[in-house]
Amino acid sequence: MIKKLVAAAAAAGATAALALGSPSFAATAPTLAGPDARIGYGPVELSGTAAPGASVQLYETAIVFDDLEPADDWANGGGPVTATADSGGHWRLQRILDSGFYFQVESEGVRSNKLTVRIQQNPVLTLTSTSANTVSAHVEASPGEPTLAAQVQVNLSGGWTTIAAGEIGADGTFDGTARNVPAGSHAFRAYVGADPSNGVLAGYSAARNLTVAGTSAPAKPTGSVQFTKIQYRAKSLNAEWVLVTNNTGATVDLRSWTIRDATNHVYTFTSTYRLSSKGAVYVHTGKGTNSSAHRYWGRTGYIWNDGGDTAILRDAKGKTVDTCKWGAGSGVTVC
Template sequence: MVGVGNDYSQIRKAALRVKADLSVTVSGTTVNFDVSTDPSQPGLPIEIQRYDNGTWVRNVATGATSQAGNAATWSGSAANQPAGTSYYRAFLEGDDTNWADKSNYIVANYSENQSATVGSGSSHGVPPTNPTPSPVYDTGVVVTPPTTTPPTTTPTKPPTTTPTKPPATTPAGPAVGSIQFTRIQYNAPGVDKKTNKSINGEYFRLTNKTKSTVNLKGWIVRDAAGNLYRFTANYYLGAGKNVYVRTGKGSNTSSTRYWGKTKHVWNNGGDVAYVRTSANKTIDTCKWTKPGKGYTNC
């Protein structure tokens, strides 16, 4: 809404799409789910769906995001899941198939499909790409301001010529390769134990390869299994500087962050790491296919 004095334009509202990120783990016949949203939004209803040979089975698990620090997340599980490899997705559910929260103009979205294997058995089918909802983003005039009395003073005559304003440009955003994995210690030194010290022996290092500072807020790093680390607050990585992210728990510093996991994440025998922007643009990947020396410089 803009205006001069008491004269204002109408108010218009537009919808905001919220992205769901899903991480899946398996314990026996129980599948565990961790969901976060981007941007962070508490109170969003979540529905977990499972793909079963051409059909999405709904209401496998349900819940709603809750605020924890700078992030809105939800964790849940579903017992007695079918044996074999199934695919799951998280849907920001709402009043109908398009809106997660109509009153707040939040647009629903699906997470990426995540696989989970329970026991032994065949695959239940590879699902297609998730559909993209297409709601009406501009809801039109929703508030009309009160009529005001025009001012009695005579407005100043504008100049006869007006400088041409250059067209606005949209920044291209970080380029592929601007932030890179420069080391992943996927096998903690010594015998793997479930102690926090051993878990923190795993880490990955990101390096800013540009000549400018990059804000990593909203950026994520994930592995092939869907384990996800997110920079939830402003984190400015200077030109040529490194940031280390250790798998276990600890107190964050200017150069070292902690994932907060209670078990090792990276697979020693082979895995792949992705770093993506808050707009889900893949900036760099790092892959290894054998144990090797327990680390890779990508």
């Protein structure tokens, strides 16, 4: 009898130990999903899964700080931001984005995956033209982060050209005035640059049409040497080039003529180079063997900026013969 009682007690003890060592349930790890980016300031929807009926608490931080903390429900007087999973285990909530953010949720003491949501600039452009060949532009950045690059561009001859540039001010706006804009109806747009450290992506405004008062821009004089086309976005240095055309009725000696960009990188036609009437020459950025139709700058890095630049052609006396200016566009511009 004693042996039976001892055996029974031992079995009961083993069962109790097993029960204590193995919990009856394990917490369900929550999940978190959302968009990769939002365009402009405003709400973003977050969603995910958790145990049915479980409370989910949101943690967040601006990317620039990278210190996840409980989100504050400032819209409702403060406190944690929570959601409750429905009977199917699904939950959702919204947060306002004014920069790029990291998000995470916690439920039943378990954290979810970490989610990155960036924000893309969505500027608003306002235009007026009250003087001849002059355009006044007001750009409102969204989000309104100061010091970001700002540009106003016009579409002329199928390519976008920057006509005003600066940076977003402390109030989240940029104001610029462009002169010598050809008269007529043109499409305009605004560009605001990126801030990778804060999860802000560059973006363009919607294009806006404006009729510019005044007279049409004077055509380049016939019988001149001028830029006719520029390939400024390229996969190799020699695929980046400017095309110079001699529209005069005679051969022109280009010796000591120069081509330069807005930051004064200079190419010089150093030897006697005669460009025949109606002839054209490509000046490639990289290295190669010069010929009558192709010259090589000899650079080891790109010259022409994709976001906008100015090519300047000067004769041997330093007089500016032609310029070609462009903004961010397709990668090639017709001058």
